[in-house]
Amino acid sequence: MLLRLPEYKIVAVCNARAGRGTPHANMARDAALILEQSGQPFRLYDCGETDELPNLAAAIRDERPNVLVFSSGDGGRNLVLNPVIQAYRQRPEMHFPFLLTLPAGRTNTVANSFGITGHPCRVASRFAKAIREGRPIQTTTCHTLTVNGRHGFLFGVGLPLGLVQAFEHRPRRDVWSDARFLFDIAWRAVRGISHAASELDGFSGPFEAAVVLGDDEDDVDTGPYQPVTSIMAGTVKEIGCRCRGLPFANNLGTDFMLRSSSLRPDEMALLLPLLYTGRGLPKTLDASASGASILYLAPRVSTLDGEILEPTMKHRIETGVPLEIIIPRKIVPGC
Numbered sequence: 001m002l003l004r005l006p007e008y009k010i011v012a013v014c015n016a017r018a019g020r021g022t023p024h025a026n027m028a029r030d031a032a033l034i035l036e037q038s039g040q041p042f043r044l045y046d047c048g049e050t051d052e053l054p055n056l057a058a059a060i061r062d063e064r065p066n067v068l069v070f071s072s073g074d075g076g077r078n079l080v081l082n083p084v085i086q087a088y089r090q091r092p093e094m095h096f097p098f099l100l101t102l103p104a105g106r107t108n109t110v111a112n113s114f115g116i117t118g119h120p121c122r123v124a125s126r127f128a129k130a131i132r133e134g135r136p137i138q139t140t141t142c143h144t145l146t147v148n149g150r151h152g153f154l155f156g157v158g159l160p161l162g163l164v165q166a167f168e169h170r171p172r173r174d175v176w177s178d179a180r181f182l183f184d185i186a187w188r189a190v191r192g193i194s195h196a197a198s199e200l201d202g203f204s205g206p207f208e209a210a211v212v213l214g215d216d217e218d219d220v221d222t223g224p225y226q227p228v229t230s231i232m233a234g235t236v237k238e239i240g241c242r243c244r245g246l247p248f249a250n251n252l253g254t255d256f257m258l259r260s261s262s263l264r265p266d267e268m269a270l271l272l273p274l275l276y277t278g279r280g281l282p283k284t285l286d287a288s289a290s291g292a293s294i295l296y297l298a299p300r301v302s303t304l305d306g307e308i309l310e311p312t313m314k315h316r317i318e319t320g321v322p323l324e325i326i327i328p329r330k331i332v333p334g335c
């Protein structure tokens with residue numbers, strides 16, 4: 001879908017703390033302010049404290065923007081997106097705005113999965129320039145998924161998400177340190193040492209879980225429980241550091257992709273090339289679903305778009321709301 005509006009009314013939300021430890025640290029606000037160069041009505045909000053988010057969401061809704069910009073990472077965007085969705089649900093007659101993410105955080109997995117990469121200021125500049133020149137911009141539709149009622153794009157429990165989280169929180173972020181980090185993970189895992197377990201307690205290690213697909217939560221049985229090391233679900237294919245761990249997620253329409261694996265840490269390390277390139281994995285169940293329940297014998301920690309969720313005995317995952325995502329790297333020339 002091509003986007004070219006007669007007038008753009010842009011509201012941006014920035015997380016001033018985004019990107020710490022990265023080359024674009026403290027750039028979230030500067031990147032958002034570049035959108036003023038579009039020559040269109042523009043308003044900037046700061047995230048503020050968590051207890052202020054419902055009021056912020058209502059203020060954003062009442063501004064009636066047609067473009068909502070998040071200048072932050074995955075966690076910061078998810079923190080604001082949820083109350084914004086709830087605010088618009090209170091006014092169903094209002095059209096939800098198009099969404100743009102400026103990848104200004106430490107973890108930008110969801111933005112990268114849509115092809116939004118590079119420095120956040122450059123992404124903002126491309127978008128502002130396209131508006132000034134009246135050129136259409138590519139958009140795509142993507143559903144959220146809900147995990148126990150909370151919206152996001154990427155959910156995970158277990159080893160792969162632990163590895164990715166450790167990768168995203170490494171002290172240096174360049175090509176050589178990335179390669180060295182991945183080699184270190186593989187070497188440690190082959191030697192029987194779980195790198196993720198030592199750094200992120202609660203993410204890795206085998207656990208008992210029952211995965212039941214189905215739209216009706218009331219029909220969910222309580223078994224059978226089986227040992228697994230990881231469960232992932234998402235509507236985007238990447239699970240971090242350009243790793244295409246959910247390869248079919250972007251092509252499933254209103255469904256999400258679910259992947260449950262019993263691969264050991266050493267086996268997963270040896271199969272990292274397959275996980276990285278989006279290939280099938282042994283000892284792994286892949287499925288598409290619009291609803292699923294995951295039950296545990298003990299409370300499990302999980303992540304949703306980089307946000308750490310409270311331990312729970314059950315996750316109910318369902319297809320969420322459709323959102324229109326702006327992809328500023330795909331600007332149609334000559335129009």
